[in-house]
Amino acid sequence: MRTRPLKVALLGCGVVGSEVARIMTTHADDLTQRIGAPVELAGVAVRRPSKVREGIDPALITTDATALLKRGDIDIAIEVIGGIEPARALITTAFENGISVVSANKALLAQDGAALHAAAEQHGLDLYYEAAVAGAIPLVRPMRESLAGDKINRVMGIVNGTTNFILDKMDSTGAGYQEALDEATALGYAEADPTADVEGYDAAAKAAILAGIAFHTRVRLDDVYREGMTEVSAADFASAKRMGCTIKLLAILERAADGESVTARVHPAMIPLSHPLSSVREAYNAVFVEAEAAGRLMFYGPGAGGAPTASAVLGDLVAVARNKLAEATGPGESAYTQLPVSPMGDVVTRYHISLDVADKPGVLAQVATTFAEHGVSIDTVRQQGKDGEASLVVVTHRAPDAALSGTVEALRKLDTVRGVASIMRVEGE
Template identity: 80%
Template structure:
């Protein structure tokens, strides 16, 4: 029985864990696959760093040459980013190797082209680790629910932002303090932009929407707002409504203006009721709800980041891909037959929490309410608190389109009695 050879691209936190588990659990992996697997090369940027447990003769700085070797069966890509990852993956396909990737940014930007290249070469492209690390999510959507109709995917898919918002909620800390603690604990990168501005979650949302709705969705199709503008006042307002603030990825089916079925994908902070299971997802954990016609509501929960959890997902894909290699087959590829329209954020319908700073005098509330009514946005509740000539006015709406709410807020900003719009936050999960 021949040995399957694996090339590893990247040896950072995740790559190191992948190499360690492949070495220490070699016998178990061979038993599960049906043949031995051998780590045949590890491509890194700097060869002179100590890498305990990885034989020096496996280390190379020539990733391009490694993936073109004719004896490589599977390439594991954990270097991230668009290039050189894309070029290396395409080269691996050309050389007959299947690919296991954790690269959410690349898949969200160019997944269709990668799937097409894999199909043309007759090899696999697996990427469970690209979304929510160890949580099985991609494969259930791609395979377990392949016979069902998925209507909605709603969840927390970024551990860094969940830690920050949870810390703000539980301790009363401001955003900057919570981010500083997340950085000190290793949850946030030195440059946290990808996490706190929602880019990471948007890439994952694009991948999930594409699989769930059999439609090509890229990161550019996903509406994105980060958490940098979330304040302690927003957290307090959420508590007053028996809610918490979470950064949510929401992908759902809808109907376009012409009556045809469509989808939307968005990432933004939102208030969700304490009674909702997502409200109790603490720290750096992730959780995703999937709603389908026949299966109903499913929830996937667990650690969404970290070396070992991500390596777990990578190795699960490795086992599947190696089994396919031995059987002379490939697993499921891209399913984009539906090609539904991706609607803009303006068409999304939800509830809103709008906080205004206004003059504390008679008639202001009526004036504000009139503006909401003129734009077709119905008010559910109003809360006003005066403070030395000014007042804080909090309006919670019924469901309305994002376009209607935006028009309302634009007009509110022009009123003399409105000092400013302190915050706007969507209300979800009810």
């Protein structure tokens, strides 16, 4: 066994970084045995050096991350800063100085993953990022390595714990969106500004990363269709229950039937209670992968939090450290298919549309004609009326998203339609 330690620079020491440092210290002997050499925390770059960080030698603390990476003895950098800059510049600096990188930065990887992979390959180094997608859940490596000989056709999952907690509370207690969000904030599941979570930005970044791995093609954050969940209401959940469904914020990645393109999208959707994802509760994540030979696989577990995310970071650290000792690198970017990402209008699925309409004869026929004129077939209709007002709930057969959008636009122009209360896709059937 090699006795000279592999030296690690920790960039960022917040919730995740402090847990990484703790595990590296408390499990040092086990990590040495698993890797074949000791790993030593050689420096910790932070913004606020005066903050007390329990268990970390103050002599390791620095505010100059660039100098830490350039000092000449660092083997591996762990980046848990988040955001685009300075994380991007620091990872680039690490590669330029012969340092492999472990990152948990979903936003950066979704935006600039191709460039970072190219830089790692140019310098013969590793870029690992298991923690960027689903916290503690092993997902990136199984898709990138265990399923490397298979063909993945579809990935559908819950990849944001905050939104799943909110929707689960709305479903199980009948709470409204704001009430469920307030509870999530009080329990620490939601940030003071929850926009990245509830508007789907966090899930969209993860979707871009997963799509690239699943389909061996480059998918950027801008390629992912995104809808938030702030408009989901108690009435939507009531309708879902009548259909034997619940509502989840889903990331859905699909290969076209002809294999010539892919789609990537994030939005709330109704899914049947019989689907495995419907039973994912609280702040848990789960991802359903459909592969040609392996069939259907489901990955489930805590998708956020300091300790779970640190677990994924340490798993990558062990893998990268082993590669260093073997003077090898693990799998890099696989983008050989170069498949185009189709627009949302090409996506084919079912829809649940709730309309506020005038309660008078002929309304249903007028609405049905509008659907037919746009090539959208109706599966079921439910109507309730009182005092000249009525609600009309239409569930369609599968249709292209563009056709549904055209239908809704036409419905809004009808004198008998007072408003389109909600539009929800129906998935997982």
